Amino acid sequence: MKATAIIVAGGSGKRFGSKTPKQFLSLCGKPVFLWSAETFASSKVFKRIIIVVPENKITALKKKYKDYFFVSGGKERFDSVRNGLACVEKDTNYVAVHDAARPLINKADILAVLKKAKKTKAAIAVEKTKDTIKTVKSGFVDKTLDRSVLYNVQTPQIFQAALLKKVYSKKIAPNTTDDSMLVEKSGVKVAVVQTKFPNFKITAKHDFEAAEKILTR
Numbered sequence: 001m002k003a004t005a006i007i008v009a010g011g012s013g014k015r016f017g018s019k020t021p022k023q024f025l026s027l028c029g030k031p032v033f034l035w036s037a038e039t040f041a042s043s044k045v046f047k048r049i050i051i052v053v054p055e056n057k058i059t060a061l062k063k064k065y066k067d068y069f070f071v072s073g074g075k076e077r078f079d080s081v082r083n084g085l086a087c088v089e090k091d092t093n094y095v096a097v098h099d100a101a102r103p104l105i106n107k108a109d110i111l112a113v114l115k116k117a118k119k120t121k122a123a124i125a126v127e128k129t130k131d132t133i134k135t136v137k138s139g140f141v142d143k144t145l146d147r148s149v150l151y152n153v154q155t156p157q158i159f160q161a162a163l164l165k166k167v168y169s170k171k172i173a174p175n176t177t178d179d180s181m182l183v184e185k186s187g188v189k190v191a192v193v194q195t196k197f198p199n200f201k202i203t204a205k206h207d208f209e210a211a212e213k214i215l216t217r
């Protein structure tokens with residue numbers, strides 16, 4: 001069984017608001033992206049780790065990190081995933097797509113999602129929603145959703161390689177925010193695996209501080 005991880009680190013981090021994109025900031029002494037790349041590598045299952053980064057970072061990163069394959073990102077997250085997919089070798093069985101902005105991912109959670117994906121062709125990391133979720137129209141509550149069926153979707157999202165390549169070979173709608181959406185649209189059922197460890201995405205500065213607290217406790 002051959003598995004490859006695509007770590008998407010090609011964003012600009014607008015919501016974070018730092019000059020250096022958040023995935024390249026030093027988190028407890030290591031760049032944010034390197035935390036999950038090393039966790040995938042330590043699993044010993046993902047033999048190839050492709051890291052998708054802004055074009056202007058590639059030369060320096062290739063020189064510094066010899067164990068990873070660096071490719072350039074695209075305008076949207078799905079463009080970056082597609083660029084990473086183009087480097088996935090033909091004999092690969094499973095591909096994991098993971099946000100570099102989720103540095104805390106635990107090896108056990110990665111392996112749990114992979115185990116499920118091997119059974120179902122497609123599996124994603126999720127966390128049960130803790131908040132009450134409402135839809136809003138013109139600044140007022142429209143509906144309160146049934147929390148019992150709501151989950152926060154995370155990454156990794158792991159798929160049979162042929163399936164992911166197939167869905168990414170088609171035109172992608174601009175509001176595509178995760179890979180699972182494309183697989184769902186293809187009619188393949190996507191299994192969910194609840195993560196057991198913190199795996200939140202660093203989006204704003206307070207997320208970075210929260211990650212620091214967890215890594216230094």
Ligand SMILES: Nc1ccn([C@@H]2O[C@H](COP(=O)(O)OP(=O)(O)OP(=O)(O)O)[C@@H](O)[C@H]2O)c(=O)n1
Nearest residue numbers: 008009010011012013014015075076080100101
């Ligand atoms: N064109 C893009 C956009 C996002 N990403 C990556 O996808 C992950 C999740 O995206 P997000 O947290 O939204 O990162 P940004 O798009 O950089 O953040 P923002 O929306 O605040 O600009 C991040 O690891 C980001 O680097 C990417 O590889 N290529």
Ligand SMILES: C[C@](O)(CO)[C@H](O)COP(=O)(O)O
Nearest residue numbers: 077099153154155177178201
């Ligand atoms: C893929 C993802 O992390 C699942 O929750 C999320 O959709 C990424 O969204 P972003 O706006 O690209 O951070």
